[in-house]
Amino acid sequence: MISQLSWKIGGQQGEGVESTDRIFSTALNRLGYYLYGYRHFSSRIKGGHTNNKIRISTTPMRAISDDLDILVAFDQESIDLNAHELRSGGVVVADAKFNPTLPEGIDARLFAVPITSIAEELGTSLMKNMVASGASWALLGLPLEVFNKAVEEEFGRKGAAIVEKNVEAVKRGSEYVLELAGGPLEDFRLEEADGKQKLFAIGNENIGLGCIAAGCRLMSAYPITPASEIMEYLIKKLPKFGGTVVQTEDEIAAATMAIGANYAGVRTMTASAGPGLSLMMEAIGLAGMTETPLVIVDTQRGGPSTGLPTKQEQSDLNAMVYGTHGEIPKIVIAPASIEDCFYDTVEAFNLSEQYQVPVIIMTDLQLSLGKQSCEELDYDQIRIERGKLVKEAPEIEEKALFQRYELTADGVSPRVLPGVKHGIHHVTGVEHDETGRPSENARNRQLMMDKRLGKLAKLEIRDALRVDAPHEAPELLIIGMGSTGGTIDEARARLEKGGRKTNHITIRQIHPFPTDLLTPYLERAERVLVIENNATAQLANQIKMHAGHGEKIRNLLKYDGTPFLPSEVYQACKELN
Missing domain, CATH: 3.40.50.920 (Rossmann fold)
Incomplete structure (x- = not known):
């Protein structure tokens, strides 16, 4: 028996590859295995080669594997592009419809299964993903009832008849491949997992969950790969907590709306990728100058320009650190695990309010979209820290203004929300004095710059x-x-x-x-x-x-x-x- 195994499915985008992967991995998660996934996909809705690779293990791991044990192929292109990853003695389960062949020099076993034909016999070729899943699941000798339960959860909302047909598709695929192979493959049998179901998610979902736990109640954003899943997650979840998501006309509006909401006291965030971050730069400078909290997630992808919108890269670091014109304090933190995505998001909101600065959460496509097992999250760790937020401003002389930008020893000034008595002050993007009134006085300029830039002198985040x-x-x-x-x-x-x-x-x-x-x-x-x-x-x-x-x-x-x-x-x- 083996302690880990790598499985991949490939085909044309829109052909059911993703749903096959989702059900297959969900069933494995039910058994208690640790999983780590990587999705290769095109920057178009339908067409173009796509593949999903899952690493399955009895122990935790956080990387895709070098090689491949089982490849499920819906077309010859999937074999030609991915067969080089197969280890010696690996397996290809392919649709017999396209007369599959292995490239020269590949030492693997090929099982040609009439995947499409079986699905069409059951009523629709759309079910070929379930036929393929059943075939590869059977080769591993894993309990079919667990897989059927995952199928039921996937299709239950469509009615009992649809569930029944998909379960039958799984059964037919399983029976056919077992007849070809003479039973489950003994050298592919996985050791038994611990049976404990883990949280199985992508980093973007944990970021969304972290937003909710941190008290975020508004997300303003414009959809962009690979950040859109944060928005999609919060669209479903935030209303349950009295919050909402606003899709803005562009990333400039998303950032400025977040600044306005934060100024009003609502914890708000936005998320984007490199092209969107570029558009937000002036607004980030405004948050720095007005000392307004702002949380931004940048899920890095291949650039520049449109670049490689669905591929891995870590090339926005300089933009996050230096992108804004002028000099402002800002914090950039980089989660290193799917658990970090949750805890760092909570910390980002706290840091942003404690220091009154923009905080950028820097992830990358693999961390944001790679689905993986996650240790149980500890909600007892969550603390909401709002810094020097003043609920009752001290009484001031008539016509005087609140010193919103007061020069303090730590550089952080008292912050007041609109409507608080005695809290009236100016807010402007130009240089200003302690009350917010515009000022071009040289001495004042130096004091204000020193105040802002000195805030983060001793900053040290958790696990820096x-x-x-x-x-x-x-x-x-x-x-x-x-x-x-x-x-x-x-x-x-x-x-x-x-x-x-x-x-x-x-x-x-x-x-x-x-x-x-x-x-x-x-x-x-x-x-x-x-x-x-x-x-x-x-x-x-x-x-x-x-x-x-x-x-x-x-x-x-x-x-x-x-x-x-x-x-x-x-x-x-x-x-x-």
Whole structure:
């Protein structure tokens, strides 16, 4: 028996690939397996090759696998594009309709199943996804009743007749492939899972859940891949908590609406990807100048311009840190796991109000859309911190104004909501004095700049660095961000087996940069390898600029639209001098 297995389904977009993956993984989740998914899809609604890959394990893991055990193919293109991933002795379950063949040199077993024909016999070719699912499930020797339960949950709202037909499609696919194979494949039998159902979600859903837990009651946003799922999740959930989602005409409106709502006291956020973030830059500057809380999620994708809207990249770091004109304080944090997506979202709202600054949550497509098992969330950790929010302003002289931008020792001024007695003040995007009145006085300008920029001098978020450093003086320190952490961990495990001493740090506080925390680890390492999905080494350059040690730092960059594989990281580390 084996402890983990990798399964992939491929076909044309709009052909049922995603629903097949969803039901297959839901059934595995019911059995208690840990899952990690990666979805390759085109930037169009229908047509173009798409595939979903799921890694199944009895123990936690946070990376896609190097190889593939089972490929389910709806067309020959899926075999031609993905067969190279198959391990020796792997399996292809393909629709007999297109007379499938394996590319030369591929050592795999091919089972041609009349997937489309069976579905058409049952009434519609749309059910071919259930025939294919049943076939691959049967090869694993897993209990069919668990799969049928997932089918019932998927199609139950369409009525008992539809459920019954889909269950029959699963059965027919299962029976056919078992006759071809002579029964379940013994070398593909998974060890029994713990039976505990895990939360199974994408990062965007956990961000949405974090918004609700943080007290967010308004999302203003414009749809864009790969951020739209946050909006879709909150459209369904926020009304249950007295909140709402407003689809704006563009990202500029989304950001300015969020600023206005936050000024009024409603916790509000927006979410976008790189192109939308570019449009928000002037509004982010307004939030910085008016010291209005603002939470933005940037789910990075391939750029520039429209770029690769459905592919992996981590190339917005410089834009998030430096994008606005002028100089304002802002916070950029980078979740490194699906659990982080939840907890960091709550923290982002608190930080934004405590420091009265824009906070950008930096994710990437793989972390945002890769569906995976998640440890149970601890809601007892949730705290709502609203900073220096004044509910009752002190009495002031007639015609005097509230000192909304008062010069304070920590740089954070008292904040008052509209309508609070004695709280009237000016709000403007131009430079201003302590009451908000416009001012071009040179001395005032310097004081206000120093006040704003000094707010974050001692900022340190929860787990600013996620450190796994068993060695005092490692041969190699590997540094990453976002979704790369699990991949690095797997590569390190192989390196350590080979006798290589390695430490691993994931940087989660991107700005202000945690120089003091990182420097000691850089000093003790012989070599440093920084891993990131971009072409210009944006994270490595931040490290060099803030912490130095450029002579030690090497880069592993990937910008072809796909995530890192453990083997790629392992090989790069092994070859590093």
